[in-house]
Structures are given as structure tokens and as C-alpha cells.
Amino acid sequence: MKARGFNYLVKITAVDYTSYVELVYILYNLSTKAQEIVKVKLQPNGMEVETVMPIFSAADWYERELSEMFGIRIKGRNARRLLLEEWDGVDAPLMKSFVWGTDYKRQS
Amino acid sequence: MAMMRINVGPLHPSTHGVLRLVVDVDGDTIMNVEPHIGFLHRGVEKLCETRMYMQNPSYFEKLDYIAPMSWQELYVASVEQAMGVQVKEAAQYARVILLEFQRIANHLLWTGTMANDIGQMFTIFMWCFRERDKVLKLLEDVTGGRMFYLNMRLGGIQRPLPPDFKDRAYALADYLEKKVREYPDVLDANSVFMERMRGVGAISKEDAINYGVTGPVLRAAGVEEDVRRSSPYYVYDKMDFRIPTGRNGDCYDRYRVRYEEMLQSIRIIRQALDTLPDGDMVGAPIKLIGPPAKPDIVVARRELPKGEGLIYMVPDKQRPYRISLRAPGFVNLAALPKMAVGAKFADLFAIFGSLDIIFGETDR
Numbered sequence: 001m002k003a004r005g006f007n008y009l010v011k012i013t014a015v016d017y018t019s020y021v022e023l024v025y026i027l028y029n030l031s032t033k034a035q036e037i038v039k040v041k042l043q044p045n046g047m048e049v050e051t052v053m054p055i056f057s058a059a060d061w062y063e064r065e066l067s068e069m070f071g072i073r074i075k076g077r078n079a080r081r082l083l084l085e086e087w088d089g090v091d092a093p094l095m096k097s098f099v100w101g102t103d104y105k106r107q108s
Numbered sequence: 109m110a111m112m113r114i115n116v117g118p119l120h121p122s123t124h125g126v127l128r129l130v131v132d133v134d135g136d137t138i139m140n141v142e143p144h145i146g147f148l149h150r151g152v153e154k155l156c157e158t159r160m161y162m163q164n165p166s167y168f169e170k171l172d173y174i175a176p177m178s179w180q181e182l183y184v185a186s187v188e189q190a191m192g193v194q195v196k197e198a199a200q201y202a203r204v205i206l207l208e209f210q211r212i213a214n215h216l217l218w219t220g221t222m223a224n225d226i227g228q229m230f231t232i233f234m235w236c237f238r239e240r241d242k243v244l245k246l247l248e249d250v251t252g253g254r255m256f257y258l259n260m261r262l263g264g265i266q267r268p269l270p271p272d273f274k275d276r277a278y279a280l281a282d283y284l285e286k287k288v289r290e291y292p293d294v295l296d297a298n299s300v301f302m303e304r305m306r307g308v309g310a311i312s313k314e315d316a317i318n319y320g321v322t323g324p325v326l327r328a329a330g331v332e333e334d335v336r337r338s339s340p341y342y343v344y345d346k347m348d349f350r351i352p353t354g355r356n357g358d359c360y361d362r363y364r365v366r367y368e369e370m371l372q373s374i375r376i377i378r379q380a381l382d383t384l385p386d387g388d389m390v391g392a393p394i395k396l397i398g399p400p401a402k403p404d405i406v407v408a409r410r411e412l413p414k415g416e417g418l419i420y421m422v423p424d425k426q427r428p429y430r431i432s433l434r435a436p437g438f439v440n441l442a443a444l445p446k447m448a449v450g451a452k453f454a455d456l457f458a459i460f461g462s463l464d465i466i467f468g469e470t471d472r
Contacts, residue, residue, distance in 0.1 A: 009320050013432040015422050024420060024432075026407070030317065030331065033338040037407070058320030061442040084146025084471070093154055094430075100158045 005029045006036055009052070012062035014070050016096045021047060021070065044095075048073040069094040111139060114453075118147055125467030129456070136452050141445045148471040156431045161187055162394035164428075169256045171435065171469040175214040177247075177257050178207060178412045179469070182419055184260040185341070186408035187394055190423040191262065199264035199389035200342040205277065205380045206250065206259075208373040209243050212284060214413035215366045215373075216240040218464050222363065223295060225461040226304045232294055239287050246280055249273075264391025277381055281374050288370050295363070305360035309447040309459030316357060319443035322436045323415025324365045325463060329357030335411035346383070347376045359462040366464075412436055414464050435469035 006027040015022045023040040040049065051074050052059045063074045064083040071092035091098055117128035126147035132140040152171065156164050168183040169176035181203060188195065195203070220236030223229075244254055250269060251259035259266040295301050311321070316329035326333055334351045336344040352368030354361025406421040415436025422429040440463045447459050 008317055010416075011418060011420065011432070011434040013420055015430045015432075026418070026420065026434075030333055035339075035407070035409075037405075056320065057315075057318045057446075058439060058442070061438065084149050093151060098154075100154055 005031060006034075009056035009058040009062075010035070012052075012059060012066065014066055014072065014094070016044075016070070016094065018044075018096050020044060021072070021095075023049060023066075023072075025052070042072070046073075047071065048075055050074075051076040053077065068092075071095065116456075118144070125465070125470075127465075127467065129460075131453065131456065133453055136454075138448050138451050138453055138456060141448045141456070143441055143444055145441065145467070145471050148467045150472070152472045153431055153433065156428055158427065160427050165258055165260065165394075166256070169258065171433070171472070172412065172414065172437075172466050173255065173468055174217055174466055175210050175413045176255065177210045177259070178214075178410065179417065180258065181207060181260050182408060182410045182412070182417050184262070184394070185410065186406050186419040186421050187423075188262060189408055190403060190406045190421065193263045195342070196264045196387065196389055196391070198385050198387040199391060201380050201384045202265055202269055202389050203260070204342050204344065204347075205377055205384070206247065206265075208377050208380075209247060209277075209280075211413045212370050212373050213240050213243040213247075214464075215370050216243070216288075218366060219291065219295075219363070222461045223301065226301065226458045228295065228298055228301045232291065235287065235291070235294075239284060242280060242283065246276060249276075261391030262394050264389045266390070268389055274381055274384065277377065281377050281381075285371065285374050288367070288374075291367065302360070304455070304458050305363060305462075306358060307356070308359045308455045309451060309462060310356050310358040311443065311447050312357060315446055316443075319446055320439045321415070321443045322439060323412070323464075324362050324369065325357075325415065325440050325443075327352065328354035328361035328365045330355055333416075335409050335416055339409060341410065343380065343383075344376075347379050349376050359458050362462045362464075414466065414469075415440060433469070433472060435472065437463075437465040437467070437470040438472075441465050441470055 006029045008028040008030050010026040010028050013024045021042045021044055025038040027036045051063060061083060066072045067074055068082040112133050114131045114133055118126050128144040130142040152167050165180050165183055168179040171179045216236040216239050220233040223232040248254040251257040311329055313330045316326050330353050332351050332353050337351055349372045352365045354365050402423055406423055408419045410417050418434035420432040448456055
């Protein structure tokens with residue numbers, strides 16, 4: 001993608017469709033002003049994906065956010081702390097299995 | 109000399125939000141910076157999935173409480189896109205005018221606090237707040253709210269502009285232009301300000317693109333990228349304005365870019381007022397999204413005062429199934445280590461301040 005001029009990573013996000021999880025990479029071409037969306041389907045048990053850090057430094061925080069909010073394991077990243085302070089990464093709050101409003105007890 | 113680790117915070121260097129920085133220094137030189145965010149995390153993306161469409165705009169206003177209207181407008185625009193609603197012509201002009209006033213208010217606050225942060229105390233701060241207050245007063249008279257507006261409706265705005273709006277907006281634009289042009293007399297002529305801004309926290313064009321920074325930070329590095337130009341929304345394609353860019357990508361260029369942007373915003377406001385058509389501009393309340401219009405995904409982009417904002421939404425009938433936000437502060441803060449490593453410790457706050465980060469949108 002980068003060779004085709006999509007040199008700017010706008011956003012990495014994910015959507016949980018319950019039967020599968022869809023990773024979304026939004027890329028942008030700064031010279032032609034074109035936007036392209038790349039989607040990757042993941043099976044919900046044992047989700048992992050290669051890091052894109054070597055290509056886009058902008059991926060750093062997005063990938064950490066993904067492992068924190070969706071429990072997706074990013075291959076090729078050394079085990080640094082997750083993104084948000086005071087967050088243990090046990091639950092995956094943006095998955096649909098995490099029901100909003102239930103009494104959430106921190107496991108410690 | 110041995111390396112030393114200094115903990116900064118959890119506190120905002122200029123106390124609008126909470127941030128913790130862990131800084132490794134060798135003498136006075138920064139070797140590494142690790143920003144720790146999340147003190148203001150309230151799970152907005154999850155929260156929006158549990159609320160109806162019309163309940164959500166107020167969450168978006170609190171993402172960026174310096175320029176709330178821009179995020180609110182981005183959300184309403186994404187819902188409009190999901191419903192296939194056309195914005196009324198007069199309302200398009202009205203939105204452009206209000207959003208540009210909002211951008212000026214944001215940049216004024218930034219200029220004032222930035223100068224304050226690096227020791228050019230209070231003169232320019234008071235000037236900026238004096239001007240910003242006049243902008244807020246106008247927005248208050250239009251929308252009814254001084255800080256939080258909630259004035260965007262489907263296809264239009266909440267209520268028509270007041271009858272004397274045009275005259276007041278012209279007068280305010282003239283006033284702002286006169287006053288804003290005075291700022292360089294105080295700032296550029298001040299050697300302390302210049303020494304602390306010029307050559308500090310520079311980021312190259314390639315790095316800026318690679319790290320994905322947006323808005324004035326990207327433009328200061330010499331990349332001419334502005335959503336208002338590259339994918340124009342509303343009537344921006346009819347407006348004649350320039351995209352200011354910098355050369356060195358340092359703190360001074362970021363200040364210069366924002367200063368020029370204020371003047372360009374005034375130009376846009378004048379043109380929009382000149383061509384503001386008569387007609388209905390009142391929109392409808394946000395309702396359910398019916399099946400015929402419902403697309404699979406919605407991607408809405410806007411040039412927010414702090415950079416490019418993007419909403420990726422998977423709409424459902426009553427409430428968004430998933431809504432994902434790209435906040436300019438988030439990506440700009442992620443690039444802070446790149447800019448700060450190698451600089452002096454005292455410059456850290458100048459660099460941080462120059463990024464114009466707000467923690468409501470960074471932590472979400």
C-alpha cells in the first residue's frame with residue numbers, strides 16, 4: 001500500500017460483529033488526496049495480527065489501544081505497558097461481550 | 109553524568125487536563141519521554157453505543173471543550189451521512205461562519221496560553237482572552253450557550269441567526285483582524301519568546317507524515333494538507349483562502365501557522381457573510397435511522413481546529429453499533445517523544461504546549 005502512495009496512516013480501529021472481529025486500517029494518500037480503507041477479518045478466539053509499526057510509526061498507540069480495548073494480540077511488539085494509565089487489560093471493554101452497565105469488578 | 113528519571117504530573121503543564129510524563133534526562137537533555145494518558149478516560153465510544161443518536165451530541169461537545177462546536181458538528185454530519193440528509197443551503201453558510209468563529213476562538217486561547225506557558229506572561233494572554241470573549245458572546249447570542257452550544261440539527265441549525273447577526277459578525281471580523289494583527293508586534297519582537305520557540309521541537313516533513321500528526325503541526329512541517337481543501341464540505345470549495353504552511357516544523361512555525369489561520373478564517377467568514385443566502389436554515393431533531401438509508405459504514409472527516417477529526421461509524425437503527433473517533437490530540441501526543449528527545453528539559457513544556465492537546469479527546 002505504501003508503495004502505491006498511501007503514505008499516511010489515519011486510523012486503525014476494530015468493529016466487533018460478534019461472529020467475527022473486523023480490523024479497519026484507514027490510509028490516506030497525501031499527494032492524490034485519496035482515502036482507502038483496508039479491512040481484516042479476525043476470528044474472535046485467539047485474535048492476533050502482525051504489527052504495522054515498521055511501516056507506520058503512527059500505528060504505535062493505535063495498536064496498543066487495540067490490544068487494550070479488544071484484547072487483540074499484536075505480533076512483533078515487545079510487551080510494553082498498555083496505553084491507558086491504571087488499566088489492567090484483563091477485560092476487553094469494546095467487545096460486545098462486555099455489557100455496558102454491569103457491575104465491573106477489577107480482578108486484582 | 110548518570111541518567112535520571114523525572115516524573116512530571118499527573119498534572120497538565122498548563123492545567124487544562126491531566127497528563128503524566130515520565131522523562132529520562134541526561135543532565136539537562138531529554139533522552140526519552142513516555143506520555144501516560146487515560147486519566148480522563150470515560151469510554152465515550154462504548155457509551156455512544158448504548159445511547160440513542162439524539163442523546164450523543166453532548167458527549168461530543170465534551171471531547172474538545174475549547175472548541176465544542178467542531179466535534180458536535182462532525183458527529184451530526186456523520187449522522188446526516190448515515191441518514192442521507194442534505195444540509196439546507198443557508199444552513200451550510202451559517203455552519204461555516206460559526207465553525208470558523210469557533211476555530212478563531214480556539215486559536216486565540218492557544219496563543220494566549222502558549223505565551224503564558226513559556227514565560228511571556230499575561231499581556232498577550234489577556235489580549236487573547238479579551239478577543240475570545242467577544243467571539244463567545246456572539247456565539248452565545250446565536251446558540252444560547254456560552255461554552256457548550258448543541259446547536260446543530262439534522263440538515264440545519266437549531267434556530268435562525270438573529271436579525272442583527274450579519275452586522276455584528278462583520279464588525280467582529282473587522283475588530284478581530286485589527287487585534288490579531290497586533291500580536292506579532294508583541295510576540296515576534298520579544299526575544300524571550302523567539303528564543304524559546306524558534307528551532308525548538310522541530311519535526312521533519314517525513315517524520316510528521318510517518319507519525320501521522322495532523323492539523324497545524326503537520327502544516328508547520330511543510331505539508332499542505334487541509335480537509336477543507338482536500339475534500340471540501342459545505343461551501344468551502346467556493347471560498348477563497350490560503351493554507352498556511354511552515355518550513356522547519358518547530359514551535360515557532362506552529363505559532364505562525366495558527367496566526368495565519370486566524371486571518372484566513374476571518375477571510376472565510378467575510379466571504380460567507382457576503383454570499384449568505386436568505387432562506388430556511390432550521391434543521392430537524394435527530395431521529396431513528398430507517399433501513400432504506402442505512403449504509404454499512406460511514407466515514408466523516410472534518411478539519412477541526414486542532415487537526416483532522418474522523419468518525420468511523422457502523423450505524424444501526426436506533427443507536428450507533430460502533431463509533432470510532434480519530435482525535436487529533438491523540439496522534440499529536442503520540443509524536444511528542446519524537447519531537448522532544450534531544451531537546452532541553454525546559455523546552456518540553458514549550459513543545460507540549462505547541463501541540464495544542466486537549467485531554468477530553470485524547471483519552472476519550
